Amino acid sequence: VERAVSQINLERKHSELRQRSAFFFDREDRILEDGALRYCEGLSEDNSYLRRLIASRISREKGESVYLPVRVQILEPGGSLKAMERQTRRDVFQNIVDEIIGPLPIKTIIMMNEADEYFVLLLCMKRGKEQERVLLLERMEKGLFFFQKILQTTIALYCGDICESEDLRASCVPLIRLEKDNVRKE
DSSP: OHHHHHHHHHHHHHHHHHHHHHHHHHTHHHHHHHHHHHHHTTSOSOOHHHHHHHHHHOOOOTTSEEEEEEEEEEEEOOHHHHHSOHHHHHHHHHHHHHHHHTTSSEEEEEEEOTTOSEEEEEEEEETTOTTHHHHHHHHHHHHHHHHHHHHOOEEEEEEOOOBOGGGHHHHHHHHHHHHHHOTTOO
16 A cells, blocks of 8 residues: 555656646747846856857857847837737747848857747857858848838847857947937837
């Protein structure tokens, strides 16, 4: 009887662990994004979320890539944007970013904040391709049109410097100040 009770308790604990694991597995991307965003904004010292997020989304060898952080502030969310669920909004943003970048050999990571007032876009490019930054920035300027036309949303872009993954925090923190200084919301 004691073995049967012990076995039942063990199976119950195993079932609980499976449920917890499934819960965190379903939310892993969001947890990684939130932690990475907190680190990039200077709110946390733990860079493990950012490292893990980069490793899960970009398959390049360490030291092979450089990053360009861009903070995208949503100034006037359009009606259709407000009505979308978070994942749908993320997919729409990703599609627009993919359209803007086009054939350039750049990979992207979008980190959305909880309140959906902004998102941080990490543009990952191969080392030695930094000269494409100018072309990329021109494309992003034209990309403002996509947000206005498709989502009836006005955004502002704040672009950091190309840097190593270890320097992303130092490149992202000044972008917050740029956003706060945009009092005219344009």
